[in-house]
Amino acid sequence: MTTSVPVGIKPKSLRAMEPEGLVVQTMPTSGPLVDRYGRVHSDLRISVTDRCNLRCVYCMPEEGMTFLPNDELLSFDEILRFAGVAKRLGVDAVRLTGGEPLVRKGLVNLVKGLNDLGFEDLSLTTNGTELARRADELAQAGLRRVNISCDSLIPERFAAIRRRATLDVVLNAMDAAEQAGLRPLKINVVLLRGQNDDEVLSFAQFARTTGRTVRFIEFMPLDAQGNWDRAQLVPGREVYELISERWELEPIEATASPAPAERFRFADGAGEIGLISSVTEPFCGTCNRLRLTADGAIRNCLFSDAETTVRDILRQGGSDDAIEHSLRSAVWGKFPGHGINEPDFLSPQRSMSMIGG
């Protein structure tokens, strides 16, 4: 049985953001995964668990998180079947995430299976705590790249923000990933006003000396505690101005595949930075992403509660055509924008780690 939210019903705030003129009038039954605004979806985020060994301040409370029972998680075979259908419909990039994907046992087997399906890009977002000893086997299984989260270059501060992890372990993980050939390495930094926003130039210098891409992410209303406060957010524009006062930055043209990060290189040499300004400068107009949650729901937007469950199809002998229909209707139902900046915006019921960031 498929549960879908009705398409075409939008909260007032989102209606205001609707692009002029609808590109597509009727949901297609063949061709790529397209929504009614013409956005083709080719990038799939697969969450393999909602669990995590850390409790980052902007993501989870220190105590009291509850997690899905194991039997509600999709098995690797179920994920692979879903991914195979998505591939046939034009999805060419898969990123594994969570929670912390490396706490899921046997993840390397899923990586092998996804690699066998032949995706052009296969990557992982991780907190880095378990990566150093797993980087080689993951690379050999077909993983291409990793994004490692690291919110401070000051050990005490890193520990205070990420809780339950230390900076040295994560810096070692970065070296191990590069040695294993998991390149280019991207470092995710969530900036929080008054906590680590004085490290923008240190991270820019880190990008210059290591050649790793540092991506500054705006704090989004997706923490499980529901404590998001706009005053804590550091706008991407501010980061750009701060860095460009010190070093000249050149924009890097977007490639064929739309990316959430606005990319810049240092004009005088190595290094790149990215700005993920999801709140202050949303990139919804070119969003090509869809998500599969660990318990088998398709999400067409991080900020919308709309979900289409595929776990029942996978577990009750449903056909590939039924999976395809779920994918098409989930994409078709996507709103034009996330509406964070509208007065009636409500944070989604599931937080970042439950959806898959």
Ligand code: SAM
């Ligand atoms: N556990 C892995 C990690 O930390 O990289 C992967 C999952 S995590 C949810 C994915 C990314 O989302 C990380 O870079 C993390 O810093 C970011 N993130 C988590 N909560 C966030 C929030 N409320 N606002 C912005 N980014 C957030």
Ligand code: SF4
């Ligand atoms: Fe865990 Fe990643 Fe959330 Fe931190 S950001 S608590 S590492 S899922």
